[in-house]
Structures are given as structure tokens and as C-alpha cells.
Amino acid sequence: MVENMLDVEIWRGKETGRFETYRVPNGSSQTILDVVTWVQRNVEPALAYRFACRVGMCGSCAMTVNGRPRWTCRSHVSKVVKSGRLRIEPLYNMPRIKDLVVDMTPFFEKWQAARGQFKPSITRFDPMERISPDSMRRRAVDAGIECINCGVCHAACDVVAWNNDYLGPAALNRSWTLANDERDADRGGLLSTISRSGGCHSCHTHGSCVEDCPVGLNPAAGIAGLKRMTLTGLLRGDLG
Amino acid sequence: MTDARLYLLQRATAVLLAPLVLVHLGLILHAVEAGLSAAEILQRTRGSIAWATFYGLFVLAVAVHAPIGLRNVAREWLAWGGRWLNWATFLMGVLLLWLGARAVWAVVGGGL
Ligand code: SF4
Ligand code: SF4
Ligand code: FES
Numbered sequence A: 001m002v003e004n005m006l007d008v009e010i011w012r013g014k015e016t017g018r019f020e021t022y023r024v025p026n027g028s029s030q031t032i033l034d035v036v037t038w039v040q041r042n043v044e045p046a047l048a049y050r051f052a053c054r055v056g057m058c059g060s061c062a063m064t065v066n067g068r069p070r071w072t073c074r075s076h077v078s079k080v081v082k083s084g085r086l087r088i089e090p091l092y093n094m095p096r097i098k099d100l101v102v103d104m105t106p107f108f109e110k111w112q113a114a115r116g117q118f119k120p121s122i123t124r125f126d127p128m129e130r131i132s133p134d135s136m137r138r139r140a141v142d143a144g145i146e147c148i149n150c151g152v153c154h155a156a157c158d159v160v161a162w163n164n165d166y167l168g169p170a171a172l173n174r175s176w177t178l179a180n181d182e183r184d185a186d187r188g189g190l191l192s193t194i195s196r197s198g199g200c201h202s203c204h205t206h207g208s209c210v211e212d213c214p215v216g217l218n219p220a221a222g223i224a225g226l227k228r229m230t231l232t233g234l235l236r237g238d239l240g
Numbered sequence B: 001m002t003d004a005r006l007y008l009l010q011r012a013t014a015v016l017l018a019p020l021v022l023v024h025l026g027l028i029l030h031a032v033e034a035g036l037s038a039a040e041i042l043q044r045t046r047g048s049i050a051w052a053t054f055y056g057l058f059v060l061a062v063a064v065h066a067p068i069g070l071r072n073v074a075r076e077w078l079a080w081g082g083r084w085l086n087w088a089t090f091l092m093g094v095l096l097l098w099l100g101a102r103a104v105w106a107v108v109g110g111g112l
Helices: A032-042 A105-113 A136-144 A152-156 A158-162 A169-179 A187-193 A208-212 A219-236 B003-033 B038-045 B049-077 B082-108
Strands: A005-013 A017-025 A062-065 A068-071 A085-089 A096-098
Touching: A005 A032, A005 A096, A017 A032, A032 A062, A032 A085, A062 A152, A068 A152, A068 A208, A105 A169, A136 A169, A136 A219, A152 A169, A152 A208, A158 B049, A169 A187, A169 A219, A187 A219, A208 A219, A219 B003, B003 B049, B038 B082, B049 B082
Parallel strands: A005 A085
Antiparallel strands: A005 A017, A062 A068, A062 A085
């Protein structure tokens, strides 16, 4: 019996490089990450790629598979394969280091630029604030907080590709959770930061980020929320 | 000017333009339907404060709205940025204002 095989094209190189094709056994229930690992263990020991947890927690295994960004450890081959073929490349919108590995520095710099850090309003010696789990703001935070920093939405976003300054869906989703955090000391500063060139107003709300986010977050909705918040801030006069 | 301000201006002028454009289109249809000649149209618009206000507002709103949209297109598709982009946006606004004001003057002027 002829073994059921997959034709897998994998990017080799940096910004310039080529696709190499590998024949990989098509096991049942295997993930894209399993396929890449099989190639590295059996054919191409020098193949570079990233992963850590293999269970969709760490966000390090994202790659472009058949044109779409995905978390490869939780993407089953059967769901994404097209006529027995897979084309695996590094994530878009980030510099390529080697093979399937990208440099995520620009991605995380966007988080810094979007003021992704929490600014406390009290010290450790004060009693903890009580935030009702049912409050509107707390629920908005809940809806956005489970980001695993995988970069999939950043790679999926056309505006990130077009506009170097654009903070991108993941960083702005972080800003949105902070803007809804009652304990944050400087919402005004945060809103001013994301109102600069390349901030939330650059988003086209076309939703590729929502479509591809593997954990089902909706950065586009958060960004729309930020736009509303900045407009209210402007009209009230407490935003530069 | 921050992006938030530009965004606000663009949305506010869009709200203004929505009814103005509808009236403007209705007017074109009406003029065609009624078979009005250029002279007959001018007769109605010359010296009319109402039409001067209507189209004056229209031109102002366009001169603010359109350059902001073009600015976004230029930034994304031509990778323009910084001072050049601001100047280009401003000049576009001035150009539209000038062209629009000339057109408004042509239909309501002479009699005002
Ligand atoms: S909705 Fe906004 S952030 Fe999401 S992909 Fe589109 S432009 Fe990017
Ligand atoms: S928002 Fe979703 S796609 Fe974007 S980095 Fe977070 S988990 Fe990944
Ligand atoms: S390896 Fe951790 S999310 Fe895929």
C-alpha cells in the first residue's frame, strides 16, 4: 500500500531564500508543528523554527500556513491542508531571521509604544481596590485579556504592512484592556499616546485580526472602543 | 494635530456632508427632470443667500473631509509621512476650498 504522504513546502533562508519541498507522512490528528518537527528530526536538522508549550499557551509557534497566519501547535493538518499540500513560511510583517523564525522585536516594541505597561494608582501598602466582576469595564478587560502575544493578528493586518508607525491590533488590544482597568493611574496619558500618528485611528476595522486570532479575541472591537474613548476625551477637552 | 482630532474632523464633516450630498443629488435630478436650462438655474441661484450658505457649507465640509482621507491613502500607499504629509494635506484643503469657492461664486455671485 502506498503510504499517505503530504507535500510540504517550507521556507528556507532569510528575507531572500526559497521553498524546499519535503514528503511527510500524513499521520492522523497531526498538527502543523508536528509536521515541521518531523522534517527537522528526519530530513533537515538545520531547519530553524520556534515553539515551547505545544498546547496553545505560549504563543511562540505562529507561522504562515497556506497564506494565513496560525498557531501551528493547535492547527490540525486536516483543517488547513489544500489538496495534499502545505506551504509553511514565517509570519508576515516581521523581519525574517532564519527559515521559519522571525524577529519579534518590532512587534513587542509596538506594545511599549502603545504604553502597554500598567501604571499603578496606589502602593502595595494601600488596601486593594475592589473591582466588581460584573462592571462594564471589567467585562471589557475580560474580553481582551487572554492574548498570548503570538503575533498572528499583527501578521494578518494590512495596515501594519502599509504603515510602519501603526501600533497594530495586539498592542492596541493591550491598550484597550488598560484603558478599561479602573486601577490604572493615567488613562488620559494612555489615550494621548494612542492618538498619535499610527495610533488607533489608523485601523480600518476590516477585521483580519479578528478572523485569525487563534484564541478568539476581537482586537478590532477594542480599537473601535479606543476610538470612541479618544473622541469623548477630545470633546470633553481632556485629550491633547 | 493629533490623529484623534483629524478623525473627529473627518467624522463630523461626514455627518454634515451626508444630508448635503443627498440634497445636492436630488437637486441635480430635479433640474434634469424639469429640463431647466443653465440660464434658468442661474436665475434661481443668483443672489440667493440660502444657496450661498448651502453650497458654502458644502465646500467647507469637503475641503476638510477629503484631504484627511487622501492623507490616509498617501500615508498607506505612498509611505508619505511627517511635515511633507501635513503640508500636502493642508495644500489639498486650500485647493479644494479655492475651487469650491469659485464654483459657488459662479452660481450665486453677480447679484449678491
Ligand atoms: S481591524 Fe484594524 S487592527 Fe484589525 S486587521 Fe483590520 S486594520 Fe488591522
Ligand atoms: S490578539 Fe490574538 S492573534 Fe493577536 S497576539 Fe493576541 S492572541 Fe495572538
Ligand atoms: S507552542 Fe506554545 S502556543 Fe504553540
